[in-house]
Amino acid sequence: MVEAEAKQIYKQAADQLTGKMCYTIEWRDEDLPLENKEGDAMDKLVQKWIDDTQRTPTFLEHFQKPSKDEPPQLDKAPPPQKETVLVYSDRAGYCKGILDYAPEGRLSTKKVITDDPSTITAEDVKKHIGKGVDLIIFGCGLDMPATNGIQDIIEHQNAFTRLYLNILQFLAKNDSLCKKICVLTRGVFF
Numbered sequence: 001m002v003e004a005e006a007k008q009i010y011k012q013a014a015d016q017l018t019g020k021m022c023y024t025i026e027w028r029d030e031d032l033p034l035e036n037k038e039g040d041a042m043d044k045l046v047q048k049w050i051d052d053t054q055r056t057p058t059f060l061e062h063f064q065k066p067s068k069d070e071p072p073q074l075d076k077a078p079p080p081q082k083e084t085v086l087v088y089s090d091r092a093g094y095c096k097g098i099l100d101y102a103p104e105g106r107l108s109t110k111k112v113i114t115d116d117p118s119t120i121t122a123e124d125v126k127k128h129i130g131k132g133v134d135l136i137i138f139g140c141g142l143d144m145p146a147t148n149g150i151q152d153i154i155e156h157q158n159a160f161t162r163l164y165l166n167i168l169q170f171l172a173k174n175d176s177l178c179k180k181i182c183v184l185t186r187g188v189f190f
Contacts, residue, residue: 037103039080047074082108083134088163089114094184095139118159122166129170132177138164139184 033041054071056064082105089095089112099110113120113128117140129136140163145156164183171178 034101035103035106037105039103039106040077043074043077050074080106081134082106084108084132085110085135085137086128086133087112087137088117088120088140088167089137090139090142090184092142094142095137098137098139116159117163118155120163120166122170125163125166125170129167129174129177134179136167136178136181137184138167138181142184142186 033045035041051071054067054069056066085099085107087095087099087110091114095112099107099112111128111133115124141160143156143160145152167181171181
């Protein structure tokens with residue numbers, strides 16, 4: 001989703017909530033940087049925050065002496081390794097967007113599964129994972145059921161839950177075949 005679309009959706013949602021209860025924490029912007037090729041985008045932001053704490057604000061220059069100490073420096077992180085990624089993709093394109101925005105040179109191989117979750121068997125999962133992957137992105141749960149009918153909702157939830165269970169059962173027997181699993185969700189409240 002592009003930023004303009006997100007802002008439009010944000011404005012529409014905010015207009016609908018005017019005068020109604022809302023948890024303000026849900027609407028707080030979190031402008032974090034996209035990861036870069038070197039894998040240190042967040043480190044650079046944190047270092048900037050650290051550096052800013054060592055500067056005297058201009059309105060306090062007459063009352064506070066500037067610090068002579070150099071700000072502490074973060075240790076340089078090792079370069080990120082290339083990763084093999086297995087994606088159980090959604091139809092809306094969120095997983096595609098994640099892969100499109102992956103920093104250059106970070107993915108060694110990617111396998112995208114677009115099959116209907118109800119057709120993927122435990123044997124298929126075994127073939128998909130093969131000799132192992134670094135990351136599994138489970139995004140097919142983002143898809144909406146065919147209708148809002150109870151039967152369609154239950155069948156849809158059963159299909160992707162069964163697929164997720166098959167993945168977890170296979171990895172439980174072979175825990176060295178995957179380092180990380182990312183589960184994308186929609187409408188989840190804790």
